[in-house]
Amino acid sequence: MSRVHRSAALAAIVLIAGGCGSRARSGGLVVGFSQVGAESGWRTANTRSIKGEADRRGVTLKFSDAQGDQENQIRAIRSFIQQKVDVIAFSPKTEDGWQAVLEEAKQAHIPVILTDRAVNVQDTSLYVTFIGSDFVEEGRRAAACLARATGGKARIAELQGTPGSAPALDRKKGFEAALAAEFPGLTIIKSQSGNFERARGKEVFEAFLRSPEGASITALYAHNDDMALGAIQAIEAAGKKPGTDIVIVSVDGVHDAFQAMLDGKLACSVECNPLLGPQLFDLIERLKRGEPVPKRIITKEGVYERSQVTRETLAARQY
Numbered sequence: 001m002s003r004v005h006r007s008a009a010l011a012a013i014v015l016i017a018g019g020c021g022s023r024a025r026s027g028g029l030v031v032g033f034s035q036v037g038a039e040s041g042w043r044t045a046n047t048r049s050i051k052g053e054a055d056r057r058g059v060t061l062k063f064s065d066a067q068g069d070q071e072n073q074i075r076a077i078r079s080f081i082q083q084k085v086d087v088i089a090f091s092p093k094t095e096d097g098w099q100a101v102l103e104e105a106k107q108a109h110i111p112v113i114l115t116d117r118a119v120n121v122q123d124t125s126l127y128v129t130f131i132g133s134d135f136v137e138e139g140r141r142a143a144a145c146l147a148r149a150t151g152g153k154a155r156i157a158e159l160q161g162t163p164g165s166a167p168a169l170d171r172k173k174g175f176e177a178a179l180a181a182e183f184p185g186l187t188i189i190k191s192q193s194g195n196f197e198r199a200r201g202k203e204v205f206e207a208f209l210r211s212p213e214g215a216s217i218t219a220l221y222a223h224n225d226d227m228a229l230g231a232i233q234a235i236e237a238a239g240k241k242p243g244t245d246i247v248i249v250s251v252d253g254v255h256d257a258f259q260a261m262l263d264g265k266l267a268c269s270v271e272c273n274p275l276l277g278p279q280l281f282d283l284i285e286r287l288k289r290g291e292p293v294p295k296r297i298i299t300k301e302g303v304y305e306r307s308q309v310t311r312e313t314l315a316a317r318q319y
């Protein structure tokens with residue numbers, strides 16, 4: 001039996017064995033979910049999707065918000081293990097630091113599903129599957145979009161996401177790889193973390209503008225929309241025109257980014273779909289039936305460009 005099959009079979013045994021008696025809802029599953037926090041519009045939409053879908057399916061969800069602290073996430077996972085939940089799912093803040101707690105879950109025979117972000121562990125049998133976006137590809141798409149919007153020439157300031165997180169590492173990697181391979185006229189001249197937060201994005205961009213290179217910045221690559229939206233405030237406060245003086249691309253595609261595209265301030269937002277709830281609970285149900293699940297499930301996504309955004313597309317946004 002392959003590793004994936006083995007863990008799926010194991011999961012099935014655990015789920016069947018635990019399927020009656022003390023469950024909070026008759027015959028229902030108990031799932032523990034540890035969320036990173038509420039740092040962005042993306043995260044809020046992701047939380048809503050997971051809670052909403054659990055509710056629709058009658059799954060008992062033990063939801064824990066770590067408020068941006070990895071230690072809180074580890075504590076939440078330990079508590080899910082103690083409570084003998086059927087499945088643990090979580091969105092790991094950073095890639096490193098999960099080995100020990102994932103081994104504890106494995107010893108307790110509780111299957112773990114990674115959602116949204118990857119972990120860095122040598123033993124990949126410590127989780128059943130990882131569902132989420134291809135962040136490297138998102139970085140490449142952002143570079144291509146910036147090249148289109150600037151005619152291939154720009155001095156870029158980069159606002160990175162949370163240090164050590166999969167989306168920050170991979171969005172940087174994909175963007176830089178595309179610059180090196182295809183867009184020699186695009187150069188990164190400043191780069192710092194804004195922690196995926198709007199207020200922090202604003203502060204860091206203010207500092208960029210005040211720096212000796214500030215006057216020569218012609219573009220911004222923000223690893224998420226919220227930081228771009230914070231930077232737009234900083235750019236306007238400095239008397240410059242976002243979208244004209246400084247061309248901006250970011251990632252996520254949240255409602256406020258669509259508004260910024262409609263206003264001509266944001267050139268494009270690379271899609272990163274937060275609505276993972278239905279896929280997550282489909283997977284959990286497949287595990288419950290003892291079916292094998294793929295080790296990696298990549299969310300299908302595209303790019304939203306300013307020219308495509310109308311009042312109708314804005315009004316139709318779900319998040």
Ligand code: GYE
Binds near residue numbers: 252
């Ligand atoms: O892009 C950002 C959020 O992990 C994909 O985290 C997620 C990222 C998302 O805070 O807005």
